[in-house]
Amino acid sequence: MKLNDFEQYVDDIIVERGRQYYQEKRIGDIDNQQDNRYVIAVTGSDDYLVVVQLDEQEAIVEAGCNCPYTGGPYCKHMVAALLALREEEVQTVAAKRVSSEKKAGTVLPVKTSLREQLKSGLSCQPKEKLINLLLDIAENDLTIADEIKAEFxxxxxxxxxxxxxxxxxIEQxxxxxxxxxYRNCQRAVEGAYKVVARARRACDEQEYELAVDLALCVMCEMTGMLESADDSAGDVSTVIYEVQDVxxxxxxxxxxxxxAEKCFLKILHEADQRRYHNWSExxxxxxxxxxAVIQNPRQREQFEQYLKKISLKMEEKDQDAFFREYESEAIALLQYELIDKFDGKKAAVDFLYAHRNFSRFRExxxxxxxxxxxxxxxxMLALEGEENDHKLPGLIIKWKEFRAEVYRLTKQLDKMREVGRELALSGNFTYYQKLKSMYEPAEWVQIYPGILVEFAKQSGYINDNYTSAIIEEQEWEKLLEYVQKNPHRIVEFYRPLLTKYPEQVYELFKEEILQDAARSSKRSHYKNICSRLRLLVxxxxxxxxADLVKHLTxxxxxxxxxxxxLKNVKVK
Known part of the structure; x- marks a missing residue:
């Protein structure tokens, strides 16, 4: 995938949204660090950084963004950044070309985009001809006709x-x-993206009432669409996030x-609609x-009355304990925001402490x-959390992390090591490495063998901590013993074993290939076996x-x- 054609490899909707960001000039500085590595600032609902690595032929070797989007490998911020980077590269190349042309006394043709070509051709046409062209196109495509009506x-x-x-x-x-x-859902939301774009422009033009109306009508249509759509790819949810951004x-x-008051009333009215019965979040x-737009005690009172109303409705609903807990915490968080905005820091902190039974409040x-x-x-709050949430491993880890931070800030090394060991045994290998950093090398050699024993007792995915730790400590004999018991992992671990135990590694490859061949039945399986034979060579x-190829044949x-x-495996 190259910088000049990356759009072909990205979902059309993501490209459209990224192009919109680019056209709205949401791109900040392009920092060319070194070796064709760029860091580009993009402004959305927050400020995000996009990192792009190009090779000498402008192929995209790596691209990433620190935004929370998880709907695919590329987000709108990355598209916007790549478009800006491409423009900068084009300008740089053009400048070099002009310089070389001046020196050589020649003029070379400059490649232009389709948009630029169309603009060049249309800009010199008479108004009547352009109107007739649009009318002809609209008569043959009702979607385009509707878009023209809306746009103007x-x-x-x-x-x-x-x-x-x-x-x-949606109807189409x-x-x-x-x-x-599922296949048509992406197409169904394209109109919603166009409305979101108009809402964003309305906000930029300070037409706030129109912007809110358009944003909320997208919420309305999208929640309604979910009643009869397969949104397993998250297309509708992504539109909702765009609305929230607006x-x-x-x-x-x-x-x-x-x-501001009109915006408040419109948003509150939309939140009160029955369509959100199943979309509490x-x-x-x-x-x-x-x-964010409450300005006075009267509006606050109106808002608090509404919170009381939905609290009563929540108690009347037949919900399981988890959803009741979720909604209760969400309402309490809204109350906390109000108190923090109007009643000052002390009142807000007191409210936090009084509602620390909710995990977010405790945090x-x-x-x-x-x-x-x-x-x-x-x-105290962290220890209390560990006791209260003892059946919730994720929260226990969070509270232990806070304790570790307390002990680090107060320089309580023994307690840091104690909680560090507990975290190391909890499943994330980075905790093991952090624990190791708390000891001098001479001390650590006395500590880690006991942790390896504990890791070895664990089962499932968490046992990867055992192999990670023995590689970290270069316990190659233990790694060999592990792979001999689990030969299916030889491809994963052969590299560190090959220098010291080449014959054992070859035998483990042989064992795994023979076992895999016995249970294989499809060409894709056979291809995998042959790739391991080539790796063995x-x-x-x-x-x-060579012996295996003869035997398997x-x-x-x-x-x-x-x-x-097997005939395609080259052995001597």
Whole structure:
């Protein structure tokens, strides 16, 4: 994938959203660090950094972003950054070309994009001809007709025109029964992205009421669409995140006054709709945006009354304990935001402490205690959390991490080591490495053998800590013993064993290949076996590989696919 054609390898919707960010000039500095490695700042709902590594031919070797998007390998921030980087590269190349042309006295043709070509051709056409062209296109495509109507509408009917466009895309994606399949879901939300883009422009133009109306109508249509759509790829959820991004922009920029109050009332009204009965998280997000534009005690009272109403409804609903706990915590967090905004720091901290039975409140309370250097309180809250949440391993680890931080800040080395050992045995190997850093090398050689024994007793994925630790400590004999008991992992661990135990490594390859051949039945399996035979040849086991090829060819002569693959293994 190269910088000049990366769009071919990225979902069309992600490309469109990234192009929109690029056109909105959300790209900050492009930092060319060294060896074609770039760090590019992109502004979305937060400021994100995109890292891009190019090779000498401008192929994209590596690209990543620190945003929370998990819907695919590329996000809109990466697309925007790559577009900006491409523009910079084009300008750099053009500047070099002009310089060389001046020196040589020649003029070379410059490649232009399709957009630039069309712009060049259309800009010199008469207005009437362009209008007729648009009319001809629109008559043959109702979606384009709806988009033109929406784009050039204004006043009271603009919102309805954008809703019509959004629904047009949804209707086109539905099957005869009105259901939207997994394959068509991405197409169904394209209209929603266009409405989101218009809402963002409205906010930029300080048309805050229109921006809120459009953002909320997307929420309405998307939640309704979920009733009859397979959104297993997360297309609808991604649109909702885009809407939330717009709402952040609105609530951050709308000035105090009548417009802010209208935004508050519209968002609160939307949150109260029955369609969020099964989408509690999105309702809570909307209420969070309400708090950002509350300006006076009257609005606060109205908001608090609504929180009481949904609390009562929640108690009446037939929910399991987990969802009841989730909603109770979410409502309490909204109350905390209000108190923090209007009643001052002390009242907010007191509220945190009083609601520390909720994990998020306990976490915030510990962070507050650390911030004011009340380490005894932070330790007490963490220990209390470990006791209360003893059936929840993830939370126990979190509270232990806070204790470790307390002991680090208070220089209590023995307690740091104690909790460090507990964390090391919890499943994440980085804790083992952190624990090791707490000891001098002479001390550590007395400590780690006991931890290896504990690791060896563990089962499942967590046992990878055992192999990671014996490699960390270069206990090659123990690694060999482990692989001999688990020969299916020889490909994973042959490298550190090959120098000291070459013959044992070859025999383990042989054992695993024979076992795998006995249970294989498809060409893809045979290809995997042959790739291991080639690897065996590459690492010096040519004689054993040759014997294996002869044996397998004879043993499985009635499997023509296997026979064909074996013929392609080159052995001496």
């Amino acid at each position: 509408s204004s006043g009271s009917d603009e919102k309805e025109k954008w809703i019509r466009l959004m629904r047009r895309y 994606a539905e099957d005869d029964d009105g259901f939207i399949s 709402l952040v922009q609105i609530t951050d920029t709308v000035p105090p006054g009548p417009e 999105w309702r809570m997000d909307l209420l969070h945006f309400c708090i 915030l309370a510990i962070q507050e205690a650390l911030a004011v250097q009340d380490y005894a309180k932070a330790e 590459k690492i010096g086991g040519n004689r054993i590989a 004879f043993e499985y002569m009635r499997r023509p696919a296997f026979y064909e693959e």
